[in-house]
Amino acid sequence: MRILFSACNKAQPTVRSCCPYRHRKDKVVVVMGATGTGKSRLSIELATRFPAEIVNSDKMQVYKGLDIVTNKVTEEERRRVPHHLLGFVDPNVNFDSIDFRRHASIAVESIVRRNRLPIIVGGSNSYIKALVNDDVEFRSRYDCYLLWVDVSLPVLHSVISERVDKMVEAGLVDEVREIFDPKADYGRGIRHAIGVAEMDRFLRFESSKIDEQTKVVLLEEAIDKIKSNTCKLASCQFQNILRLQNQFEWKMHRLDATGAFVRRGDEADAAWEKFVLVPSTIIVDKFLHKNEIFRQPSSPPLPLTPRPQTHSSLERRR
Template sequence: MKPKLLVIIGPTAVGKTKLSVELAKRFNGEIISGDSMQVYKGMDIGTAKITEAEKEGIPHYLIDIKDPDEPFNVQEFQERANEAIIDIHSRGKLPIIAGGTGLYIQSVIYDYQFSEAPTDPAYRKHLENRINAGEIDSVMDELRNIDPESAERIHPNNVRRVIRALEIYHCTGKTMTDQLLDQPKEMKYDTLLIGLTMEREKLYQRIDQRVDLMVEQGLVQEVREFYQQGLRDCQSIQAIGYKELYDYFDHKTSLNEALDALKQNSRRYAKRQLTWFRNKMDVVWYDMTDTEGFAKKTEEISAFIAGKLLIKANK
């Protein structure tokens, strides 16, 4: 018997955190964050990290496990998430992954195998020479054109990974993302994927309101502390909400322009998340546009989960 696994996915600001906690209470569950940036300590406001009060006593995993100057990738996420799933299941509880990083979640539920693609030293040297000559923006544009998902994940200053992503495509004709997605789609666990969606105008409004609330909560100061520590050439600072404010601190934009860019980039990210989930994952979708009807929607989702995973909900 495969361990049961519940996965809650959807775009940023759609309500995954609140629902996952409610479902964990109902189904004796524990939650694994599927967010690629909430792993970083101190990046609390900008990543909308769940607070201790919001957890309502439910254990959470893969949050605050990395310092901001440390790298983190899909393979490490897969390893750590699998360990957490086995641990949670061994104690008779239901593992619940909640998050919005599509490739990370897929790597776990489909048990992706990470193997080495061929190399081309001459091509790699060519890219290194271009980057050393100051052409990193041009090289990143090439990566965005052929593999936008990898370009989203890889910081331009992580030259080794930028080059490797382009080298894989050069050698195989397939992107790094395609190689993962082409793997057999046999699920490692008895998995149920619940997707949350929302009418786009309402979702974008919620995203804008969330950014305004982040600013009230101290987002600018949170990012300024990283800036003053000299954190720059690292993956964490590429997160939405941090890179835009770095431009403000570098006097490239005004604060209002930086916040407008943050909102716009968050809306674009939400759109990409929805496209990814709908095209590449087998999901049962629930519309959360009526935020006043959250309790009723939670009952509906709970009944569906109980029937599909054959588990009883707590009263």
Template sequence: MYSEKCSEMWCRVPLIVILGATGTGKSKLGIELARKFAGEVIGADSMQVYKGLDIVTNKVTSEEMKQVPHYLIDFLNPTENFNIVDYRNMALSKISDIDSRSKLPIVVGGTNYYIESLLWKVLVQHECKIIKTVPPEASNSVAADVSARCEFTHLSNEELMTRLEAVDAETALRLHPNDRRKVLRALEVFEQEKRPLSEILREQQSEDGSSPIGGPLRFPRSIIFWLQWDQGVLDEDLDKRVDEMIEKGLLQELLDFHSKYNAERLSSEAEADYTKGIFQSIGFKEFHPYLIMDEAQRETEESKKLLEKCIAEMKMATRRYARRQVKWVNARFLSNINRATPKLVPLTLKNAANWDTEILEPAVAMVQKLLDGETTVATPSEQLSEEQIVRQRKKSEPCREFCEICQRLFVLRDQWEDHLKSNKHKRRREGLKKHEANCKKQKLAEAESA
């Protein structure tokens, strides 16, 4: 069982982490390194923890699992609730077990906040406290989650932000009113801890000298391999992968699952909720209009057109998700240039035929250096150019800017500056100028005629 009392042990454990956008070959590299260095793989994917739906969640095959032991994959009932604290505790226990058998733990996944919860010690410390205060009468994790949030969930985003500004202005300043989940979490912290989240985080940082994002490293002997592709090449490959999923039976997989787990929801006429559990997987929301058709409807020409639209939307959602994953790495692993971070090694594949030379061989060399005792702890400032450092500083700089032209609020400096440069903003600004000029001409004409 996981315990922070094991922290002395974490200091000596060599840990390999493989992250990157969906479709970049993380699982393949994890298996190759595990075979080379007697390693075992721990999944870090919030959707692959659930049983079934192997195609839509793109799980490793049973043959691959036979080659290398894999953990925290395909073990949870799809209707069960599973949060970041559950994952962290289970993953750390598994890392301890793997190390005790003199094997190399390799964490592989696309859910970067799962990975972050392992690498830094106090990232979710306040969330652990909150979970412990849930009333014992809550019969299961879903009920517990509802119990913790029931006081606020009926409020609008604006009402939630007003409440947060009253009790924790510092946290409210750095959150967007539409980021409902984070605003709710900050309010829950205040209600259950009787003090602001910002105060709790400051205390944690002063105790261990950590940065505003997470605390000190849990695994000083660790390396992060960041797999990257040219974005255009990756987009094409992701589109092909969706087509391959369809060929493998994605539609039938979704239909079977939808029929089994959504029958009760459909009979009660409740709306589909794609914000919880396995239903967050890319595919459910995009194919929902097709999934709720009966068999006769699916044979019509209209349904075939709808299916094509669903496939196109899944491809678009997958490409967008890949971009968000890249942004997350930049924002969370590189944005704070003063904190300790594992050595981040970008591995860029420019040609699929060069996998061994561009990906595998550099990774093998780095792992060997780690096992030979080379220091891997660094700060992002040691891994970035001066230009990148300036850019990353700006990305993490908070602001509170409202665009009157587009009626949008921005809470990060780089997002605000990007918006001002965007074509959408420029078009609206020019349109507003033309409208004002036309109004002025009309008033002048009316004055002259009068």
């Protein structure tokens, strides 16, 4: 059984092998990187070019609720690509790497059974490590290729600041206010997400008789804390990936997306296509064709033409 590479007239790449002479592992693509680097965008774009489905590996996005705070992809952004392990866990329980490994293995197996490509995407490196590196059974069944979307930290910190401002404009404060509980445990469930504990002081004093100017100051302090803690998270994720490079036995390719984030509008989309989308599309295509016994001559990929739009799709995911 084979899948079609939708962007090209190519030989059909094998996801599942039915060769009776030797065992071939099923293919899995992993998209990793720090928060804010465009992992979700790339995974969705790849899934529109290959018959693929996405498995979320973000620790906070597995929980139901707080869609703005956890920056879940919207229905429109998903572009009808099936997503697994997204917003399915009770927000009041803890979901750890063992839980993820179990649910992700089931999701990947179901995707492969339908002869589609699983794309695992998320910034929670401990989840990815637990599944693709530490799970002996998973390693024996699947051939993985890791795509690392990277952005220089000074640029990424600026992007994160802008993204938090947009999240606040989209309703982050109201979203946190709805679940606010002064007795809540911020180390449990979805309340562990950045953006919840940082709002505590503001929300505690919001209904008191303090003046409006003080409330404004408290809100600004909360937003600054969200930005600072998110930047710290991105830096930690970057360092973790560097350490994992030496531990992973899988193939990993770094995609430098910095050029796309220092530009705006159409120039940003063009840079993203040049430095991230086109290289990753070629890499995945070659990965899926690897080890094929019968290959036909293939034609080069067709140009990836950006869809007309008012605002840059890259800016929407910042």
